[in-house]
Amino acid sequence: TVLEILPELEPYWVEMFAKVVQSGEPLQYENFTAPLDRWYETWAYRPSPGLFAVIVTEITERKLTERKILELNESLERRVVDRTHELRTALDDRLAASARMVAGLALQFPTESLSGGAAAKPLLDVVARDGLACEVSLVRGEVSVQKVARTASSPALDDASLGYSTGIYGGKLWRIYVLNQGGLRIATADRIDARVALLKDVALTAAVPFAVALVGTLFALWLGIGGGLAPLERMRHALAQRRPDGFFGTPA
Numbered sequence: 001t002v003l004e005i006l007p008e009l010e011p012y013w014v015e016m017f018a019k020v021v022q023s024g025e026p027l028q029y030e031n032f033t034a035p036l037d038r039w040y041e042t043w044a045y046r047p048s049p050g051l052f053a054v055i056v057t058e059i060t061e062r063k064l065t066e067r068k069i070l071e072l073n074e075s076l077e078r079r080v081v082d083r084t085h086e087l088r089t090a091l092d093d094r095l096a097a098s099a100r101m102v103a104g105l106a107l108q109f110p111t112e113s114l115s116g117g118a119a120a121k122p123l124l125d126v127v128a129r130d131g132l133a134c135e136v137s138l139v140r141g142e143v144s145v146q147k148v149a150r151t152a153s154s155p156a157l158d159d160a161s162l163g164y165s166t167g168i169y170g171g172k173l174w175r176i177y178v179l180n181q182g183g184l185r186i187a188t189a190d191r192i193d194a195r196v197a198l199l200k201d202v203a204l205t206a207a208v209p210f211a212v213a214l215v216g217t218l219f220a221l222w223l224g225i226g227g228g229l230a231p232l233e234r235m236r237h238a239l240a241q242r243r244p245d246g247f248f249g250t251p252a
Contacts, residue, residue, distance in 0.1 A: 008035040020044045020052045030059065039063040084199055091195060092164060095177035098132055099186040106136060107182045131194070133157075133174070137185040157187040166192070 012031065020027050026045040033040060039062075043055040133154035138146040147158070155170035162178045173192040178185065 010034065016042070017044055017052055017054070020046050021050065024049075030063075032063075087199055088195075091190065091198075092175070092177070095132070095164075095175065095188045095190065096179070098134065099177050099179040099188045100181075102134060102136060102188070103179055103181040103184050103186045106184055106186075131190065133189045135185075135187040137187075139180060139183050139185050154187075154189065157189060160187055160189075 010031070010033070013033075016027060016029060024046045026043065028041070028043050030039065030041050032038070038058055039060045041057045041059045044052055046052050133151050135150040135154050135157050136148050137158075138148055140146060155172070155174065157169060157174075157176060157178070160167065160169075160176045160178050162180060165176050165178070167174060167176065169189075174189045175192055175195065176187060176189040178187045180186075
């Protein structure tokens, strides 16, 4: 018997063949055979009562390719997630760095010159060129804040909390960083929709090499396996159409 030849053969192989003999229905399945360390695609049918016939095709190479494709997909997902996190962190760091830069430059001016706004405006122009919104305010006492300058794109960020926050201002969703330093309140912000567009571009850039590798793998799979399985595909189709107890020949 088959178990005498392969005593470590998994029981489901015998169970599958018995099912075909009992029901008369053709059966197709893929299984891994541990003793041989190979994957096989099996077509079994019953040519006559009490008998069964089997067509077995080794598909180990195909399975290895499928595993490689899966690994490529998982690697792509991890790469996109990592790049997205890195970019979000970098954009937040840019907000904080811009706020500190404006504060450091503004503190070089006397408070009186900042009150008029003229001294602060050139500082904001530098930030605005980077596409950021920025506001500079003088902090007087515990709650009094005098806004002295802001970029043209900046919404009113008066109620934004210190540090990082996200909120809707002017009907748009913004990512904001607020810094209090030396009597100054500096608020820098960028729009979330601009961030999302940038994240999509980065994700697409990260995906291109993997997409190329995936297409190449699929093409190799099609070339290496598709042609070799063509005769078996014709036989499979013929077997699927025949009566379970039929005994006529199959196409070459």
